[in-house]
Amino acid sequence: MEDMSNYPLELTGPDVPMVRFMNVTKSYGALVVLDKLDLDVAPGEMVTIIGPSGSGKTTVLRMLMTLEPINGGVIYVDGQPLTHMPRGGRLVPADARHLRKVRASIGMCFQQFNLFPHMTALQNCMEGPVQVLGLSRAEARARSEELLELVGMIDKKDQHPSRLSGGQQQRVAIARALAMRPKVMLFDEVTSALDPEVIGEVTAVIRKLVAEHNLTMLMVTHQMGFARDISDRICFFFGGRIEEQGPPDVLFGSPRRDRTRQFLSAVKEAI
Amino acid sequence: MSYQDFLQTYAARILNGTAVTAAQFLFASGVAILAALIAGLGKLSANPLIRGPAVVYIEIFRGTSLLVQLYWIFFVLPLFGLTLPKFAAGFLSVGMNVGAYGAELVRGAIQAVPRGQWEAALALNMTPATRMRRVILPQAFLLMLPPWGNLIIELLKGTALVSLISVADLMFQAKQINASTYLSAQSFGTALIVYYILARFVVTPFMRWLERVMAQRLGRT
Numbered sequence: 082m083e084d085m086s087n088y089p090l091e092l093t094g095p096d097v098p099m100v101r102f103m104n105v106t107k108s109y110g111a112l113v114v115l116d117k118l119d120l121d122v123a124p125g126e127m128v129t130i131i132g133p134s135g136s137g138k139t140t141v142l143r144m145l146m147t148l149e150p151i152n153g154g155v156i157y158v159d160g161q162p163l164t165h166m167p168r169g170g171r172l173v174p175a176d177a178r179h180l181r182k183v184r185a186s187i188g189m190c191f192q193q194f195n196l197f198p199h200m201t202a203l204q205n206c207m208e209g210p211v212q213v214l215g216l217s218r219a220e221a222r223a224r225s226e227e228l229l230e231l232v233g234m235i236d237k238k239d240q241h242p243s244r245l246s247g248g249q250q251q252r253v254a255i256a257r258a259l260a261m262r263p264k265v266m267l268f269d270e271v272t273s274a275l276d277p278e279v280i281g282e283v284t285a286v287i288r289k290l291v292a293e294h295n296l297t298m299l300m301v302t303h304q305m306g307f308a309r310d311i312s313d314r315i316c317f318f319f320g321g322r323i324e325e326q327g328p329p330d331v332l333f334g335s336p337r338r339d340r341t342r343q344f345l346s347a348v349k350e351a352i
Numbered sequence: 353m354s355y356q357d358f359l360q361t362y363a364a365r366i367l368n369g370t371a372v373t374a375a376q377f378l379f380a381s382g383v384a385i386l387a388a389l390i391a392g393l394g395k396l397s398a399n400p401l402i403r404g405p406a407v408v409y410i411e412i413f414r415g416t417s418l419l420v421q422l423y424w425i426f427f428v429l430p431l432f433g434l435t436l437p438k439f440a441a442g443f444l445s446v447g448m449n450v451g452a453y454g455a456e457l458v459r460g461a462i463q464a465v466p467r468g469q470w471e472a473a474l475a476l477n478m479t480p481a482t483r484m485r486r487v488i489l490p491q492a493f494l495l496m497l498p499p500w501g502n503l504i505i506e507l508l509k510g511t512a513l514v515s516l517i518s519v520a521d522l523m524f525q526a527k528q529i530n531a532s533t534y535l536s537a538q539s540f541g542t543a544l545i546v547y548y549i550l551a552r553f554v555v556t557p558f559m560r561w562l563e564r565v566m567a568q569r570l571g572r573t
C-alpha cells in the first residue's frame with residue numbers, strides 16, 4: 082500500500098493548477114504504462130501531448146476522465162483530489178459519489194466521436210444538461226443550439242449521426258461535451274479518424290475555443306503543425322514518461338533530447 | 353363428415369380456443385419480456401445479491417423442461433400455499449421459461465453495445481442507471497429484436513402445453529373435439545394450420561414491423 086501522507090488533501094495557494102498528476106502510475110498487469118507521472122496544467126492553458134504509439138498519451142486522458150483507474154499517485158482537478166477523497170484527515174480511494182462530483186469539471190472528445198446514434202445532433206447535446214445537470218428542456222435547448230451554432234452545425238441539428246460526415250459528427254461531439262460546461266476539455270486524436278479534407282473544420286473549432294474561451298485543454302494529436310500553432314506547451318511522451326516538454330517553438334525548433342529529435346524527424350518524413 | 357361440415361360444426365370452439373391461445377400468448381410475452389429484462393440486467397450486476405438470484409432463475413428455467421415447470425407451478429406450488437388459477441399458472445410458466453432464454457439475449461445485447469457508448473455516457477457524468485436507460489438499452493433493444501422474434505415464435509408454440517393443465521386453449525379444444533369425434537386429422541390438422549397462421553402471418557410480420565419502426569426511430573434508415 083502506498084503511503085498517502087505525502088499527498089495534500091487539497092491544493093491551495095496562489096498558483097493552484099487546474100490539473101495535477103502527482104506521482105501517477107498506471108499498469109496493466111506487469112506492463113507499466115505510466116511511471117510516476119508528474120504533470121501540471123494551469124487554468125486556461127492548452128497543453129498538447131505528442132509521442133510515439135504506445136507511449137501512454139491516451140492513457141493520460143483516460144485516467145483524467147476516470148475511464149481508467151490509476152495504480153499509484155493522485156490526480157487533482159481544480160485543487161480537489163479526483164482519484165481520492167479526504168477521509169479522517171488522509172486520502173482514500175474515491176467512491177462513486179466523489180468521482181461524480183469532481184468529474185463534472187471534465188469533458189472529453191474521442192477519436193471515434195461516440196455520438197449516441199439514436200439521438201439527433203441536438204438531442205445528443207441536450208442529453209447531458211437535461212439528464213445530468215437537471216436543466217429544463219428549454220434551457221438545455223437554448224444552450225445546445227448556441228453551441229451547435231459555435232461549431233457550425235446548427236443547420237444539421239435534427240439529423241441523426243448516421244447522416245453526418247465524420248467531421249460533422251466530431252463537431253457535434255465537441256458541442257455535446259461543451260454543453261456540460263466543463264473546466265477542462267480533453268481531446269484524444271479527434272482528427273485521426275477523419276478524411277483529410279474535413280480535418281480543417283474540426284481544428285478550426287478547436288482554434289476558436291482556444292482563442293475565445295478560457296478553457297483548460299489537454300490534447301493528444303499527431304498533427305504537429307496544428308499543435309505548434311495553438312498550444313501553450315508541448316509534452317513529448319516516451320515510454321510512459323515525459324521525455325521533454327516546453328513551449329512549441331522551443332520543442333519543435335530546438336529540441337534538447339535525442340529521442341525528441343528522432344521522433345520529430347520521423348514524423349516529418351511521414352508527411 | 354366433410355371438412356367443411358367439420359369446420360361449420362366446430363368453428364366456434366376452435367375460435368374460442370384460438371382466443372385463449374392468443375391471450376395466453378400476450379400475457380406470457382409480457383411476463384417473458386419483464387423477466388428477461390430484470391434477470392438480464394441482474395446477471396450483469398456487480399452486486400452478488402442481485403446477480404445470484406438472476407443466475408439461479410436463468411439456470412433453473414433453462415435447465416429444466418417447460419412441462420415440468422408448468423406442473424410444478426400448477427400442482428406443487430399449492431402444497432406450499434400458493435394456488436394459482438390454471439389460466440395464470442399457464443402463462444406464468446410459459447413466460448418465465450421463455451424469459452430465462454430472453455435474459456441471455458438482453459445480457460448479450462447490452463454487452464454488444466460498443467464500449468465507446470459507455471465511455472461517452474460516463475464522460476457526460478451520467479449515473480449508471482441513466483446511462484443504461486437513456487444510452488445502452490435503446491441501442492441494445494435494436495440489437496436484440498431479431499433474436500427475440502424467434503423466441504416469441506417459440507413462446508407461441510410453447511403455449512400449447514397449457515392444455516395439459518386444462519386451460520381451454522386451441523390445443524385443448526382440438527383434443528376435446530378429437531376425443532368426441534375421432535376425427536384426428538381434421539382436429540389436429542386445423543390446430544396445426546391455426547398455429548402456423550398465427551406464427552407466420554401475425555407474429556412474424558409484427559416483429560418485422562417493430563424492427564423497421566425501431567430502426568427508423570434510432571436513425572438507422
Ligand SMILES: Nc1ncnc2c1ncn2[C@@H]1O[C@H](COP(=O)(O)OP(=O)(O)OP(=O)(O)O)[C@@H](O)[C@H]1O
Pocket residue numbers: 109112114132133134135136137138139140141
Ligand atoms: N486495456 C488495456 N489493456 C492492456 N494494455 C493496454 C490497455 N490499454 C492500453 N494498453 C497499453 O498501454 C500502452 C499505452 O497505451 P496508450 O493507448 O496510452 O498509447 P498511446 O500513446 O495513446 O498510443 P497511440 O498513439 O497508438 O494512440 C500501450 O502499450 C498499450 O498497449
Ligand SMILES: [Mg+2]
Pocket residue numbers: 138139140270
Ligand atoms: Mg492513443
